[in-house]
Amino acid sequence: MPELPEAETIARGLQAAIAGRRIRRVRVHRQEAVEPMSPAAFRCALTGRRVESVARRAKWIAAILDDGTRWVTQLRMTGRFTWSPPSALRAAPHLSVSLLLYGPQGGGVLRFYDVRRFGRMWILDPAAWSELDARLGVEPLSKDFTRRALAGLLDGSGAPLRNVLLDQERVAGLGNIYANEACYLARLDPRRPANSLDESEVARLHRAIRTVLRSAVERRGTSLSDYRDVLGGAGRFQADLKVYGRSGAVCPRCGGVVARTVLAGRSAFFCPGCQR
DNA sequence: CTAGATACCTGTATGC
DNA sequence: TGCATACAGGTATCTA
Ligand SMILES: [Zn+2]
Helix, strand or coil: CCCHHHHHHHHHHHHHHHCCCEEEEEEECCHHHCCCCCHHHHHHHHCCCEEEEEEEECCEEEEEECCCCEEEEECCCCEEEEEECCCCCCCCCCEEEEEEEEECCEEEEEEEEECCCCCEEEEECHHHHHHHHHHCCECCCCCCCCHHHHHHHHHCCCCEHHHHHHCCCCECCCCHHHHHHHHHHCCCCCCCEHHHCCHHHHHHHHHHHHHHHHHHHHCCCCCCCCCCCCCCCCCCHHHHCCCCCCCCCECCCCCCECEEEEECCEEEEECCCCCC
């Protein structure tokens, strides 16, 4: 579900909801959500800690705690946070973890729901966090993401462009929706070998990635089915999708018909009329 | 090393 | 209605 814009929206929502508050109670409803930690060790690591801040890195959500550790979450396909007024931490369908937090301005319950159970949480010490951070690629909305940097990343691979854009060790945070939409915006065929792009094509792709991500962050993400922000609100970028999930639709740019193919086991959408 | 396939899990849509 | 199949926003791990 969540790619960079959704994770960013959720991280901002969590920053507003829980930064400055202290974790009073923790319940792990499904232990696989915190593996390889035990539920007891997970509860122990969080209970009594104050949340200093919450931010996004790639598609990860990371909360910095007052003991210097990081409480990190990977939402994978269907992970979702909700923030609501204080109440009992009861088990519920699809609920993996719940936490009760309080601060000077009151408190609430943070719940982590996950229908498909791929999502997971960890507690990382600073060294483990650095290791993770170092493994992840460049943030596409940062100033480190230059045309030259992108060119270097694409040069290293003859795999289809769409696949390379999904590699989190190259560009961090693009998922299948935005990788496909960026190829469309750049008028590039997602099946093209990544290292076949010339300089002007790389420039187009660079601009397209930033444009599509900035716009999707501004629209608070894409809600196709599961995704909601921390307060339950839907994103609005689904109305701006040009190709993703739209095979058979008319291309708004050239009047062609949007096609679907499968690359590395995942759908790729594009317009054969205007993407080369 | 690379790149593709597979596994993980549940829900929903579609077709017979 | 019931049942089988395909597919879904991700990523770790296996295999060639
Ligand atoms: Zn077109």
